[in-house]
Amino acid sequence: MAHSTSNTQIVTPAMMAMKVNGSAATQKRNNIAGGIVQLDMLVESRGWRAASALVVFIAIFSLPIVTSNLRRLFVGRGYDDSRLVTIDRDTVHYNSYGAVPPMVISVWKRNYSFQTMLTLERWTFGDGTHAERVSPGVLELTGVRPWRGTLLPPNESHAAVLSFEFAAGDETWIGRKIHLGLQDFQVTGIMPPDFRVLSRESDVWVPLPASAERLEIIGTLRPGISPEDAQTELRALSVAWRQAKARKLEVITLKQNRQDDLWFAFSLLKWNFGFVCLVAIGALARFLRLPAPNITLSVQLRYLGFLVLKSLVIFTALTLFWIVMVDPDVQKFLTDLAGWAMPILFWAFLLASWGLTGWSLRDQQNRCRTCCERLRMPVHSGLWSSLVIDRPRTEYICPYGHGTLYVPGTKLLDIDSVNWTSNRDFWHELFDEGSVPTSTS
Numbered sequence: 001m002a003h004s005t006s007n008t009q010i011v012t013p014a015m016m017a018m019k020v021n022g023s024a025a026t027q028k029r030n031n032i033a034g035g036i037v038q039l040d041m042l043v044e045s046r047g048w049r050a051a052s053a054l055v056v057f058i059a060i061f062s063l064p065i066v067t068s069n070l071r072r073l074f075v076g077r078g079y080d081d082s083r084l085v086t087i088d089r090d091t092v093h094y095n096s097y098g099a100v101p102p103m104v105i106s107v108w109k110r111n112y113s114f115q116t117m118l119t120l121e122r123w124t125f126g127d128g129t130h131a132e133r134v135s136p137g138v139l140e141l142t143g144v145r146p147w148r149g150t151l152l153p154p155n156e157s158h159a160a161v162l163s164f165e166f167a168a169g170d171e172t173w174i175g176r177k178i179h180l181g182l183q184d185f186q187v188t189g190i191m192p193p194d195f196r197v198l199s200r201e202s203d204v205w206v207p208l209p210a211s212a213e214r215l216e217i218i219g220t221l222r223p224g225i226s227p228e229d230a231q232t233e234l235r236a237l238s239v240a241w242r243q244a245k246a247r248k249l250e251v252i253t254l255k256q257n258r259q260d261d262l263w264f265a266f267s268l269l270k271w272n273f274g275f276v277c278l279v280a281i282g283a284l285a286r287f288l289r290l291p292a293p294n295i296t297l298s299v300q301l302r303y304l305g306f307l308v309l310k311s312l313v314i315f316t317a318l319t320l321f322w323i324v325m326v327d328p329d330v331q332k333f334l335t336d337l338a339g340w341a342m343p344i345l346f347w348a349f350l351l352a353s354w355g356l357t358g359w360s361l362r363d364q365q366n367r368c369r370t371c372c373e374r375l376r377m378p379v380h381s382g383l384w385s386s387l388v389i390d391r392p393r394t395e396y397i398c399p400y401g402h403g404t405l406y407v408p409g410t411k412l413l414d415i416d417s418v419n420w421t422s423n424r425d426f427w428h429e430l431f432d433e434g435s436v437p438t439s440t441s
């Protein structure tokens, strides 16, 4: 921006007045005004508005599902489920997914850490009904009294207890018969709202038959024993008994178990976000090492803060999406739709999280280092036939004149790298000391 006094300049009387009284305070005010204008432009940029609109749309659409799931994840099962423990089904793999053979459990039962260790089995049906077959004492272990009726009576193999939601709060269900897996069960009780045992989906509890093989456990630990102690002990036992598939088992509380899905999403996304933060810190370190006369630390921090904030918005949107995906009703809908819908969506989620991280970084490169506005006006220059003297390159410029970005068309040579050149503050240029520009031309 080489304006000389001979160039045409439109200088209003107000500017002349400011020029004459050009104090430090005026300059500061001008800089702040400029900053606000830049922020306005950022909020008004089309991409930013589209992204915000998308996030708001997803949020509104998914709000009921997200709140009901967050309630289940954080408000819980209607009793103190941090007292009860189970084994994370993702950490044991016997012949069927997540289950343990009865023989192994009988060995575990004899160990010291557990006060109680009871078994149960998930039982799901094609029509979307989820039940749990529970051994005697499982429902009693929660300490919850039924809302209406009684818990499962002992020595009664065809009794059933329903969740409040399954019965829709209708107590006339008691005494009725329900059909599960070609058998009839008589309803003896209805549990209070939100009550769950192990799985978030199960709505019906019936007695566990002796033939059950795909068992999971639920239990309490002795006083003073932590889940980690119990885990160490069970792992040692599994190694001693050559149960290699259980040597990495994890003992978790039921509270951890209900937040499992959410932690899984976090553990997927935290690497992406960590990567963004690492890039941001790396860029900051490079800035601090090299002399950069025209970019101040606060400007640099704002630029990197913009990157972190943008990525945080992306990851929030992904987390919302995930919370919707783990909803039992949504999962049922997708499973009914097609068997491959869930695996495809899982991979799509992973790819989207990588893609959006990459986009976030890429987009950042093409933003002004001062105002974070997208750079415009790409100017291609150079010749592909001349890779030494006149190399192909593209130059972008900030719409507010903060600087120019040089992007090499080829990376054949080490000297080529993406390079940002700041212009001097245009307010400075306008109000520079020296001869007053005149409007003669």
Ligand SMILES: [Zn+2]
Pocket (backbone or CB within 6 Å): 368, 369, 370, 371, 372, 373, 398, 399, 400, 401, 402, 403
């Ligand atoms: Zn700019």
